[in-house]
Amino acid sequence: MVILMNDKTKKESSANIIKNLFHFLKPFKFYILIAFISIAIISGIEAYMPVMQKIAIDNFIILKSTVGLQVFLLKYIGLALSLLVLIYIFTIFGTKLELALVYSLREQAFKKLQHQSFSYFDRNADGWIMARVTSDIRRIGDIVAWGFIDLVWSIGYITGILFMMFKLNYKLSLVLLVLIPFLVIISIYFQKKILENQRKIRSVNSLITGAYNEGILGAKTSKILVNESKNIDEFNDLTTRMNRVSVRGAMTRALYLPMIIGLNSIGLIAVLGIGDNLIASNSITIGTLVLFINFTIMFFDPIQEFSRILAEIQGAHASFERVLELIHSDLDIVDSQEIIDKYGDINDKKIHNWEKLKGDVEFRNITFLYKDNEPILENFNLNVKAGETVALVGETGGGKSTIVNLACRFYEPTSGVVLIDGIDYKKRSQSWLHHNLGYVLQTPHLFSGTIMENISYGRPEAPFGDITDAAKLVKAHEFILKLPKGYDTEVGEGGNNLSTGQKQLISFARAILKNPSIFILDEATSSIDAESEKLIQEATNTILQGRTSFIIAHRLSTIVNADRILLIKGGKIVEEGDHRSLMSKKGGYYSLYTEQFNKF
Ligand SMILES: Nc1ncnc2c1ncn2[C@@H]1O[C@H](COP(=O)(O)OP(=O)(O)OP(=O)(O)O)[C@@H](O)[C@H]1O
Ligand SMILES: [Mg+2]
Structure with a gap:
C-alpha cells in the first residue's frame, strides 16, 4: 500500500519565485558576490590557458627561440597559482552560501510549523512536511549555490573562448559558432530527458523502499492473514517498472554522447580542413590551429554543464514552490494584533x-x-x-x-x-x-x-x-x-x-x-x-x-x-x-x- 500525498502545490510564476529568492538571498549577497567574482575569473583563466599553449608552440617549439621564456614561465605559474587560490575561495564561499541558505529556509519553515495549529497537521501528512524541510530545501540550497556558480562558470568560459577565438581568427571562429546552437539544443533536450528519467527512477525507488519497509514491518501480519503472495506480486510489479525506467534512462544517455561526439567531430573536421588552407596561405600559425582544435574539444564541457543546470533549475523551481507554500501558509488560529x-x-x-x-x-x-x-x-x-x-x-x-x-x-x-x-x-x-x-x-x-x-x-x-x-x-x-x-x-x-x-x-x-x-x-x-x-x-x-x-x-x-x-x-x-x-x-x-x- 502506498500513501498518496496531497500534492496540489500552488503554482508560482517564475517572476514571483525569483522575487522570493532575492528576498531570501539578500542577507548573503557578500558570499554570492565573492563566489561569483572568483568563478568568473576562473573561467576566464581556464579559457586563456590554451592561448598560453599556442604561444609556447609558436615561439618556443617551432621557432626554437628562448626570448621571453622566463616571463612566459612566470606568467604561467602566476596563472596556475591564481587558479588554486580562486578555487579555494569559491569553494569556501559557495559552501557558506549553500549552508546559510539551507539554514535560513529550514529555520523559517520550522518557525512556521511551530506556529501552526493542529488542523495544519491534520491536512498535511508528516511525510509531506518532512520532504519539504529536508529534500526540497536541500535541492534549493544545492542549485542556488552550486548551480548558479556553475552557470556563471559555463557562461564565462564560453564567452572567454569566443572572445579569444574571434581575436585570433574570425573565419575559424564562425565555423564553431554555427555549431553552438545545435550543441545547446541537443544538450538541453537530452539533459531534460535524463533528469526526468532520474526523477522517475527516484520515485520508483522510494516505492520499492516503501514496499520493503511494509514487507518487513508487516511481515507477521501478512503471514497471519496469508497475504504473502499478493505482497510478492506487488513487489514484482515495482521491480519491473524499475527495470523499464532504468533501461530507458540508459538508452537516452547512450544516444546523447555519440550525438555530441559526432557534432564535435564535424567541428574538428571543419577546423582542420579550413585551418590547413589557412596555414598553407600563412594566414595562421600552427599554434593557432592547435588552439582552435583545443577550443573545439573544450566547448562541449560548459555547454553540457549549462544545459544540465537549466534542466535542474526546473526541478528546483518545483521544490521552491513547495517550500514557499509551507513558509507562506496561513495560520488557522491567530491572535489579533491587539491581543499580541x-x-x-x-x-x-x-x-x-x-x-x-x-x-x-x-x-x-x-x-x-x-x-x-x-x-x-x-x-x-x-x-x-x-x-x-x-x-x-x-x-x-x-x-x-x-x-x-x-x-x-x-x-x-x-x-x-x-x-x-x-x-x-x-x-x-x-x-x-x-x-x-x-x-x-x-x-x-x-x-x-x-x-x-x-x-x-x-x-x-x-x-x-x-x-x-x-x-x-x-x-x-x-x-x-x-x-x-x-x-x-x-x-x-x-x-x-x-x-x-x-x-x-x-x-x-x-x-x-x-x-x-x-x-x-x-x-x-x-x-x-x-x-x-x-x-x-x-x-x-x-x-x-x-x-x-x-x-x-x-x-x-x-x-x-x-x-x-x-x-x-x-x-x-x-x-x-x-x-x-x-x-x-x-x-x-x-x-x-x-x-x-x-x-x-
Ligand atoms: N482531524 C480530524 N479531521 C477530520 N475528522 C476528524 C478529525 N479528528 C476526528 N475526526 C472525526 O470526528 C469525529 C469525532 O472524533 P473524536 O476524535 O472526537 O472521537 P472520540 O470520541 O475522541 O473517539 P475515541 O474514543 O476513539 O478517541 C469522528 O467521526 C472522527 O472521524
Ligand atoms: Mg479520542
Missing part, C-alpha cells in the same frame, strides 16, 4: 499582563466541523465550574477528543464561543491558555533525551526538586530511580526505551510540573499492565485535586469519583450526572459500565 500587543506572542510573552486563570470553562452554542466535513458538534453547550472534574465517556468517534481540543483552542469553534473564566478565549492569547493547561494526550509523545528533560519540557527552568516532586506526585519517582541512570536515563526516540505505562506516567509528571489550572487526560485506549494501571489511577486522583479537569476515560473505573460524567454520542451529551445517579438511571452509562465489568 497586550499579551505577547510565543516569542515574546508578556506574562506580566496575563490574568490568573481560575478554570471556569463554558461551551456556548458551539458548532464545529473539521474542514469541509459533516458537523461533529451542533449547538453544543456545557458549563464546567472551576475545580470540577468532568468525565467524558462514550463510543469511539463520538466527539470526546474534539470537545477537549476545542476547550484547549487547538481548534476553534466554527460558530459559538468558548468562555474561560467568563470571557471568550479569543480575547486572550493562545499562549496564555496553553501556559495554564496540562494535557496528557491519547498517545503521549516523549522526545528523545533524558527523563528529566522530558518532564521539564514545558518548564525548562524548573529546579530539579520540582521535577522530582512532580514525579513523586504521579508515582513515577520509584520506577525512574530503578532505571540505570535514574533521571538521566535516555528515553530513546519517541520514548521507545520505556513501556507504555511508563511513558504515560512521565507525561503525567510533565503535565503536572506546569501546575496547570486546567488538566486534560485523554486516556490511552491501548491496555497497560495492571500494576501501571493502578499507578496511573492513583496519579490521576492526585492530579485532579484543585483544578478543572476533563477526563476522557475508556476504563470506567478511572472516573467513578468524577463530579460529573457525560455520556457522549454523535457529538451530543446523551446522559449526565455522577456515577451513582447514572447507575441508578439504568441507561446508556449503566449498560456501558456493567458490560465492561462483566468482561473481567
Whole structure:
C-alpha cells in the first residue's frame, strides 16, 4: 500500500519565485558576490590557458627561440597559482552560501510549523512536511549555490573562448559558432530527458523502499492473514517498472554522447580542413590551429554543464514552490494584533499582563466541523465550574477528543464561543491558555533525551526538586530511580526505551510540573499492565485535586469519583450526572459500565 500525498502545490510564476529568492538571498549577497567574482575569473583563466599553449608552440617549439621564456614561465605559474587560490575561495564561499541558505529556509519553515495549529497537521501528512524541510530545501540550497556558480562558470568560459577565438581568427571562429546552437539544443533536450528519467527512477525507488519497509514491518501480519503472495506480486510489479525506467534512462544517455561526439567531430573536421588552407596561405600559425582544435574539444564541457543546470533549475523551481507554500501558509488560529500587543506572542510573552486563570470553562452554542466535513458538534453547550472534574465517556468517534481540543483552542469553534473564566478565549492569547493547561494526550509523545528533560519540557527552568516532586506526585519517582541512570536515563526516540505505562506516567509528571489550572487526560485506549494501571489511577486522583479537569476515560473505573460524567454520542451529551445517579438511571452509562465489568 502506498500513501498518496496531497500534492496540489500552488503554482508560482517564475517572476514571483525569483522575487522570493532575492528576498531570501539578500542577507548573503557578500558570499554570492565573492563566489561569483572568483568563478568568473576562473573561467576566464581556464579559457586563456590554451592561448598560453599556442604561444609556447609558436615561439618556443617551432621557432626554437628562448626570448621571453622566463616571463612566459612566470606568467604561467602566476596563472596556475591564481587558479588554486580562486578555487579555494569559491569553494569556501559557495559552501557558506549553500549552508546559510539551507539554514535560513529550514529555520523559517520550522518557525512556521511551530506556529501552526493542529488542523495544519491534520491536512498535511508528516511525510509531506518532512520532504519539504529536508529534500526540497536541500535541492534549493544545492542549485542556488552550486548551480548558479556553475552557470556563471559555463557562461564565462564560453564567452572567454569566443572572445579569444574571434581575436585570433574570425573565419575559424564562425565555423564553431554555427555549431553552438545545435550543441545547446541537443544538450538541453537530452539533459531534460535524463533528469526526468532520474526523477522517475527516484520515485520508483522510494516505492520499492516503501514496499520493503511494509514487507518487513508487516511481515507477521501478512503471514497471519496469508497475504504473502499478493505482497510478492506487488513487489514484482515495482521491480519491473524499475527495470523499464532504468533501461530507458540508459538508452537516452547512450544516444546523447555519440550525438555530441559526432557534432564535435564535424567541428574538428571543419577546423582542420579550413585551418590547413589557412596555414598553407600563412594566414595562421600552427599554434593557432592547435588552439582552435583545443577550443573545439573544450566547448562541449560548459555547454553540457549549462544545459544540465537549466534542466535542474526546473526541478528546483518545483521544490521552491513547495517550500514557499509551507513558509507562506496561513495560520488557522491567530491572535489579533491587539491581543499580541497586550499579551505577547510565543516569542515574546508578556506574562506580566496575563490574568490568573481560575478554570471556569463554558461551551456556548458551539458548532464545529473539521474542514469541509459533516458537523461533529451542533449547538453544543456545557458549563464546567472551576475545580470540577468532568468525565467524558462514550463510543469511539463520538466527539470526546474534539470537545477537549476545542476547550484547549487547538481548534476553534466554527460558530459559538468558548468562555474561560467568563470571557471568550479569543480575547486572550493562545499562549496564555496553553501556559495554564496540562494535557496528557491519547498517545503521549516523549522526545528523545533524558527523563528529566522530558518532564521539564514545558518548564525548562524548573529546579530539579520540582521535577522530582512532580514525579513523586504521579508515582513515577520509584520506577525512574530503578532505571540505570535514574533521571538521566535516555528515553530513546519517541520514548521507545520505556513501556507504555511508563511513558504515560512521565507525561503525567510533565503535565503536572506546569501546575496547570486546567488538566486534560485523554486516556490511552491501548491496555497497560495492571500494576501501571493502578499507578496511573492513583496519579490521576492526585492530579485532579484543585483544578478543572476533563477526563476522557475508556476504563470506567478511572472516573467513578468524577463530579460529573457525560455520556457522549454523535457529538451530543446523551446522559449526565455522577456515577451513582447514572447507575441508578439504568441507561446508556449503566449498560456501558456493567458490560465492561462483566468482561473481567
Ligand atoms: N482531524 C480530524 N479531521 C477530520 N475528522 C476528524 C478529525 N479528528 C476526528 N475526526 C472525526 O470526528 C469525529 C469525532 O472524533 P473524536 O476524535 O472526537 O472521537 P472520540 O470520541 O475522541 O473517539 P475515541 O474514543 O476513539 O478517541 C469522528 O467521526 C472522527 O472521524
Ligand atoms: Mg479520542
